Amino acid sequence: MTEQSSILVTLSASAVRSGTILLFPTLGEIITERSGVINLGIEGMMIIGALFGFITGNLTHSPYIGFLVGMLAGGLTSLIHAFISITLRGNQIVSGLALTIFGLGLTNFFGQDWINKKFTIPVSSIAIPGLSKIPVIGPVLFNQDIFVYFSYILVVFMWFVLFKTRTGIHLRALGENAQAAGAMGVEVNKSRYWWTFFGGLMAGAGGAYLTLVYAPFWLDGITAGRGWIAVALVIFAMWNPLYAVIGAYLFGGIDSVQFQLQASGTTIPSSLLNMQPYLMTFIVVIAATIVLRKRHIGTPRELGIPYSREEK
Amino acid sequence: MTDIVVALRKITKTFPGIKANDGVDFELRKGEIHTLLGENGAGKSTLMNIIDGIYQPDSGEIEINGKKVHIKSPSDAMKNGIGMIHQHFMLVDSLTVLENVLLGLTSAGFYVDKKKVAAKITAISDRYNLGIDPFTKIWQLSVGEQQRVEVIKTLFRGAQILILDEPTAVLAPQEVEETFKIYRQMVQEGKSIIFISHKLNEIMDISDRITVLRKGKAIGTVDKDKTSEKDLAKMMVGREILFRLERGPLNRGEKILQVENVKALNDKGLTALNGITFDIYGGEIFGLAGIAGNGQKILSDVIAGLRKSISGSVYIDGKDLTNANPKEIFEQGLSYVPPDRLKVGLVPNLSSSDNAVLRHYNREPISRNTFINYTEVENYTDHLIKNYDIKVPRKDAPVKFLSGGNMQKLLLAREISEKPKLLVVVHPTRGLDIGAMEFIRTVLLRERDNGVAILLISEDLDEIFMISDRIGVIHDGRILDIVDIEQAKVERIGLLMAGLDEKSTQ
Ligand SMILES: Nc1ncnc2c1ncn2[C@@H]1O[C@H](COP(=O)(O)OP(=O)(O)O)[C@@H](O)[C@H]1O
Ligand SMILES: [Mg+2]
Numbered sequence: 001m002t003e004q005s006s007i008l009v010t011l012s013a014s015a016v017r018s019g020t021i022l023l024f025p026t027l028g029e030i031i032t033e034r035s036g037v038i039n040l041g042i043e044g045m046m047i048i049g050a051l052f053g054f055i056t057g058n059l060t061h062s063p064y065i066g067f068l069v070g071m072l073a074g075g076l077t078s079l080i081h082a083f084i085s086i087t088l089r090g091n092q093i094v095s096g097l098a099l100t101i102f103g104l105g106l107t108n109f110f111g112q113d114w115i116n117k118k119f120t121i122p123v124s125s126i127a128i129p130g131l132s133k134i135p136v137i138g139p140v141l142f143n144q145d146i147f148v149y150f151s152y153i154l155v156v157f158m159w160f161v162l163f164k165t166r167t168g169i170h171l172r173a174l175g176e177n178a179q180a181a182g183a184m185g186v187e188v189n190k191s192r193y194w195w196t197f198f199g200g201l202m203a204g205a206g207g208a209y210l211t212l213v214y215a216p217f218w219l220d221g222i223t224a225g226r227g228w229i230a231v232a233l234v235i236f237a238m239w240n241p242l243y244a245v246i247g248a249y250l251f252g253g254i255d256s257v258q259f260q261l262q263a264s265g266t267t268i269p270s271s272l273l274n275m276q277p278y279l280m281t282f283i284v285v286i287a288a289t290i291v292l293r294k295r296h297i298g299t300p301r302e303l304g305i306p307y308s309r310e311e312k
Numbered sequence: 313m314t315d316i317v318v319a320l321r322k323i324t325k326t327f328p329g330i331k332a333n334d335g336v337d338f339e340l341r342k343g344e345i346h347t348l349l350g351e352n353g354a355g356k357s358t359l360m361n362i363i364d365g366i367y368q369p370d371s372g373e374i375e376i377n378g379k380k381v382h383i384k385s386p387s388d389a390m391k392n393g394i395g396m397i398h399q400h401f402m403l404v405d406s407l408t409v410l411e412n413v414l415l416g417l418t419s420a421g422f423y424v425d426k427k428k429v430a431a432k433i434t435a436i437s438d439r440y441n442l443g444i445d446p447f448t449k450i451w452q453l454s455v456g457e458q459q460r461v462e463v464i465k466t467l468f469r470g471a472q473i474l475i476l477d478e479p480t481a482v483l484a485p486q487e488v489e490e491t492f493k494i495y496r497q498m499v500q501e502g503k504s505i506i507f508i509s510h511k512l513n514e515i516m517d518i519s520d521r522i523t524v525l526r527k528g529k530a531i532g533t534v535d536k537d538k539t540s541e542k543d544l545a546k547m548m549v550g551r552e553i554l555f556r557l558e559r560g561p562l563n564r565g566e567k568i569l570q571v572e573n574v575k576a577l578n579d580k581g582l583t584a585l586n587g588i589t590f591d592i593y594g595g596e597i598f599g600l601a602g603i604a605g606n607g608q609k610i611l612s613d614v615i616a617g618l619r620k621s622i623s624g625s626v627y628i629d630g631k632d633l634t635n636a637n638p639k640e641i642f643e644q645g646l647s648y649v650p651p652d653r654l655k656v657g658l659v660p661n662l663s664s665s666d667n668a669v670l671r672h673y674n675r676e677p678i679s680r681n682t683f684i685n686y687t688e689v690e691n692y693t694d695h696l697i698k699n700y701d702i703k704v705p706r707k708d709a710p711v712k713f714l715s716g717g718n719m720q721k722l723l724l725a726r727e728i729s730e731k732p733k734l735l736v737v738v739h740p741t742r743g744l745d746i747g748a749m750e751f752i753r754t755v756l757l758r759e760r761d762n763g764v765a766i767l768l769i770s771e772d773l774d775e776i777f778m779i780s781d782r783i784g785v786i787h788d789g790r791i792l793d794i795v796d797i798e799q800a801k802v803e804r805i806g807l808l809m810a811g812l813d814e815k816s817t818q
């Protein structure tokens with residue numbers, strides 16, 4: 001292997017890891033939105049997962065327990081949104097934004113003692129026998145840590161559930177025509193609670209992966225807009241878990257280049273670099289909108305609309 | 313032992329501001345087609361939604377096969393063998409027929425064996441001659457086909473009691489005949505059907521018994537063989553219905569509308585109007601007959617300034633208003649009742665009062681120095697409500713909660729109180745019950761006698777013959793002939809509508 005191509009492989013492998021931070025929340029939000037609930041609080045749920053995962057990891061000296069607690073923290077946070085938007089039938093956009101602000105504030109407060117602390121237990125890569133020997137693809141995709149493999153399994157599993165099972169039919173019907181689903185005996189609001197919670201778990205997972213494996217340290221506001229990129233990636237992915245992978249790794253790649261640049265002390269002003277996630281969000285949304293319009297695939301039709309059986 | 317499969321006892325259901333069902337008793341026998349008849353807003357759908365577990369009654373009891381039951385949800389209803397086909401279909405457009413059938417089916421496992429389910433769907437489809445392919449997406453199906461998918465859905469779940477909420481409202485006449493065949497086959501197999509409609513001829517065709525609902529109350533149940541359309545109409549409306557309307561002599565005034573050789577394109581860019589020419593004079597009703605999609609909607613939009621013509625001209629009261637903007641056209645004296653009252657005519661989420669003043673909110677006395685005078689708005693709305701007998705539970709509730717007839721009355725009231733010279737009304741009575749139909753036609757005739765020029769676009773030939781002074785027939789973007797009402801023959805107009813008879817003179 002030439003030196004250039006080996007650099008490319010290293011970069012790609014790092015793009016996958018960086019993309020995994022985005023992939024988890026994107027997958028979660030795809031499911032939440034498919035069920036008809038829009039949760040713009042990903043950034044908030046992510047950073048709560050990031051901090052509490054990080055703290056737990058440090059206290060228990062286990063990245064795995066840390067990861068699980070991070071997920072759970074994200075999941076619990078999402079229940080606030082579920083309560084407001086499903087039970088109270090409030091405005092989901094406002095509730096989601098509030099969740100983001102809440103998450104950033106909460107972690108700012110509880111994270112103070114942890115700033116610049118590191119998580120020192122490395123999560124080692126596991127080379128999958130056979131697969132990791134495939135040129136280029138092998139080292140990029142199959143010499144990764146267990147969390148990355150977990151995300152692969154999730155992608156396939158979610159695709160399967162969504163398109164091959166009865167649960168998936170329910171899920172898709174919920175976001176398209178909740179009245180119809182309700183009339184057919186689906187418990188609309190209960191299901192939406194679960195799928196919103198699932199979205200929260202995934203956002204928490206993304207955050208915990210960031211602070212326990214990718215960084216691995218804690219900084220105030222460490223998610224740095226990644227939650228917003230995930231929101232945009234949901235559209236980019238056309239609400240399909242398989243496409244989410246492509247988007248996540250693409251933008252993960254850009255993100256990881258920036259990360260390396262910043263680490264190596266570039267001359268590009270950091271404020272410019274910090275703009276990057278928001279710029280990315282714009283680009284993704286614009287690109288996705290153009291593609292969607294061409295292919296006539298749209299948002300789940302009743303996204304953001306609360307359900308009540310007796311409402312006209 | 314009993315042959316009563318569904319019994320409702322003293323069902324009452326109140327919505328904010330309205331008692332939709334008021335102590336209703338109802339019985340369905342095994343193997344019968346029992347029609348529930350009532351005007352729009354009488355409470356038919358509400359009552360059926362209660363049987364299906366979508367709504368919970370405030371009081372009253374339900375018995376299924378002689379046993380008292382509580383139906384808390386549609387899945388409860390399903391367990392009791394009840395399947396309902398709603399007035400607004402409960403189908404998910406982006407899913408396939410098969411996926412819609414599977415929706416909410418608890419007996420199917422986690423993983424779906426699509427082949428097996430598809431085979432079962434095809435079997436049902438074949439048995440009743442429904443012609444439905446399980447792998448088609450709902451949005452690719454016609455309305456009639458979608459309704460058959462709903463039938464499949466209920467049969468797939470083994471429903472023995474079927475509730476059909478105004479299934480024929482969306483069907484063409486031939487489709488209605490086919491659908492009735494299916495219903496007859498189903499009752500022969502021992503199923504029982506509650507059929508909802510307010511079309512009297514259909515009801516006399518299909519029913520065994522008929523229960524009439526009026527303003528939330530059950531008025532009575534009659535055998536089909538012991539009643540007539542006239543009696544049913546009377547029960548439904550609570551008074552004698554005029555199947556003929558009194559019409560005064562024609563007093564032709566000035567020429568108000570002049571349409572000359574107008575051509576226009578439809579949304580797909582194809583020619584929809586291919587040289588339309590006609591005039592309407594003050595004090596006459598010009599009925600434009602035609603089968604849907606022959607250019608009627610495009611024509612009314614061109615006249616109202618909502619669509620551009622590519623050639624030809626439109627004059628209103630002598631002023632050239634070809635491709636003028638709607639405001640100019642309105643100011644020249646046009647009032648427009650569009651075909652789609654909830655999309656174009658009214659703003660669904662605004663209140664009845666707000667909708668009532670949509671045309672004059674920027675004029676005295678409603679508006680003074682840019683501020684809206686709400687006392688005036690209220691007064692004005694009350695005035696319309698009283699004069700047009702509009703049933704509005706609450707003036708500040710969104711107008712979408714009104715029944716179709718009351719929406720249409722409000723819209724017509726608003727447009728007519730503008731004192732138009734030209735009134736264009738498109739399908740003014742479509743989907744309305746006969747009470748509201750009669751009212752609206754009477755109002756149109758009154759305006760005619762007041763000297764307004766009226767363009768009535770309708771697919772209902774009875775309506776056209778009932779109130780028009782002249783009849784034009786539109787086919788494929790051209791007016792094939794225009795005849796005076798005295799010379800008009802239904803058979804010939806029918807042929808013209810089908811494009812089979814060219815005009816003799818014009
Ligand atoms: N979900 C609802 N919320 C408020 N009002 C309703 C609701 N459903 C029906 N209504 C009102 O109850 C009355 C009866 O309606 P409905 O049962 O739909 O009549 P029908 O089916 O006979 O036309 C109407 O006045 C309607 O506006
Ligand atoms: Mg109804």
